[in-house]
Amino acid sequence: MVYLVMMDLPLFPLNTVLFPGMPLNLHIFEERYKLMMNECIEKRQPFGVILINNNQPDTSRRVKTSLIGCTAQISQVQPLREGRMNISAIGRERFRVTEFKYDRPYLYADVDLYPLLANINSQTINNMHKLKNKIQTYLKILEKAGQLNFNLAMLPNDPTTLAYFASVLLQIEPIHKQPLLETEDLSTMVESLLVHYRREVALLNVMLNPPEDDGFRGIFSLN
Structure with a gap:
């Protein structure tokens, strides 16, 4: 099977596993994630949610995460003071990280989309x-x-x-x-x-x- 490649997918490491179709509400207050979300909103692009390993805090771009996550499409934004925001998003597609990248304030990666094989018998x-x-x-x-x-x-x-x-x-x-x-x-x-x-x-x-x-x-x- 040939998987669709997505380049430069912004990643949001969380202690949450996002599935396709699952709603996600986030309060954005850190500068790196305010930057990331504003870019996603401007470009109308999804971001990726990926599970943080061992329940460790997301204190750096090199936090250890799982390699498989789910894209999230922003559906609603509530602007707040000082650039903070509440966002609502919906899980869309599974992905597998092929390469993490660290040259931005936030973590991002090249990924392959990873659809669930519907082998129904x-x-x-x-x-x-x-x-x-x-x-x-x-x-x-x-x-x-x-x-x-x-x-x-x-x-x-x-x-x-x-x-x-x-x-x-x-x-x-x-x-x-x-x-x-x-x-x-x-x-x-x-x-x-x-x-x-x-x-x-x-x-x-x-x-x-x-x-x-x-x-x-x-x-x-x-x-």
């Missing part, structure tokens, strides 16, 4: 049905816990869109989400998501429905 379709059922169960549990209210009828039917939605919805640490973003094909991604959702549904059920006290007081008598 009968097993994939079967797993998609299982995943959708697990997502519905997960959403109902979160609603019961008062953490989320979602109309189940709005779940996407397109397999790739559903896989990305499931990845965004999953409430796990970014370091555990990153492998989902890096997955090469849809079938493998769905299999990984099923493992995550089975585990998370089981854990949430235990947390929200703890076993009743059976009166057992241990091996020691009160007498």
